[in-house]
Amino acid sequence: MSIGELSQRSGASPRMLRYYEQQGLLNPVRGDNGYRRYCPDAVTTVAQIRGLLDAGLPTDAIRQILPCAHGSEPTIDPCPEILSALAHEKERLDERIRHLSTSRDTLDRYLIATHAALHRD
Template identity: 50%
Template sequence: MRIKELSDRTGVAARLLRYYEEQGLLSPQRRDNGYRDYDESMVARVAQIRSLLDSGLTTEIIRAVLPCLAEAANSEYPAPDFVSRVRVERDRMAERVAVLSKNLRAIDDYLDAVAGK
């Protein structure tokens, strides 16, 4: 499929898909005319990239994680440096969740206070 179809199917702008390619997150085939050609598996891959980005991971970490996700999940002996790196990112995400939760409670308290007036 061409980039427009992938964009339509995933809801991700074509310019972002090209950016993901520049970052090494997507590797489309090229047709003789130079057009990108994405196979069906790229729909799920884009969804996975979006999910990882939404969770706060950087494209650098995602580039390292993507090829390893399936292998690491099925491996009895994942590489210690990879596990350590993912743990650091997980801890960073947990800190963000804590801050967001605190801000949510503050907004709820504010709304409760103004609703009572």
């Protein structure tokens, strides 16, 4: 199928599909005319990519995980390399959550102090 067809079937823009190709996540073949041709399974692959991106994974991790992903649901073969990559990404997200929580708590303290100062005057 063409990039336009894949875009319609997957809901991803042609620009995003080209980005996925640049990142090594999609591998279309080129026809004699130079146009990209995608296999029918590419719709499922795009769904997996989008799901993994929505989970906060970077494209480097997705490139590792994608060969073990099956179907449009988040189903991945339990090979040790993939489990390690997923655990690493979860740890990275946990650290970001801790940092964001600290930032939010700091902002809360400033808001409370500022609100209290306004009502003292």
